[in-house]
Amino acid sequence: MNEEIRILLVEDEEVWRKSLTIKLNQLGYTVAGEADTFESAITLLNTAQYDLVLLDINLNKRDSGIELGHMINLIYKKPFIYISLTLDSMIGDKVAGTNPSAYLHKPANTISLRVAIQNALKRFSDPSPGPFQHTTAEQDFFFIKQGTNYKKLEWQDIVHLRSHKNYTLLYNASDKVEYSIRNTLTRTHQLILPEQQKGNFIQINRSEILQLSFISEIRGEEVRTKFGTYAVTDGYLDSLKSRMHILS
Known part of the structure; x- marks a missing residue:
């Protein structure tokens, strides 16, 4: 009880x-x-x-x-x-x-x-070995620290996650600003991105993860969004196409 x-x-x-x-x-x-x-x-x-x-x-x-x-x-x-x-x-x-x-x-x-x-x-x-759990049930927003202020962002507005040294850059579509968090891309994807949001994103190369809903076109080994063009490397292209519901 x-x-x-x-x-x-x-x-x-x-x-x-x-x-x-x-x-x-x-x-x-x-x-x-x-x-x-x-x-x-x-x-x-x-x-x-x-x-x-x-x-x-x-x-x-x-x-x-x-x-x-x-x-x-x-x-x-x-x-x-x-x-x-x-x-x-x-x-x-x-x-x-x-x-x-x-x-x-x-x-x-x-x-x-x-x-x-x-x-x-x-x-x-009932203890059993397991990874660190990041619990974010039904949470679709987060805060980014900017000096002494805190900026609220929505996951649905994040176009990409981009690796930059020990930081991850997040491009926010609503204000067209790229924010940074002090974490690697791998850790950001594994520990910070909520489980219910992970299906909305896909890795397209070693340094970038893109939100599928922003993709407007696949052209060769590039994907286009209204916010820019991204390169897709060979190891990620087939996975991307399988997620795009392509009709022949």
């Missing part, structure tokens, strides 16, 4: 704590305690009775949430779910290495929250 599940909430921004508390209460979970700093979180971890932790990565504008994640995994032996507003380098080896049960983007909707919590508790009670 949900009412028997007690959750610790570690989040430094009051507006997000209140939002998550409301959603957890709506789902029937009990908030066993709240912490807004690393130190207060340690106190709660040592004194409260809880089944799971919702953990913000950027506590007080630092990634001390990752350090807490290590401690929860190694010392307290409890399942925990990371929550964060932005797509940044934190989604990578540092985060995955702490063995979280899931990762949620803010603002997490109630469906995402329920699925993540249920799966986390199930995996914890």
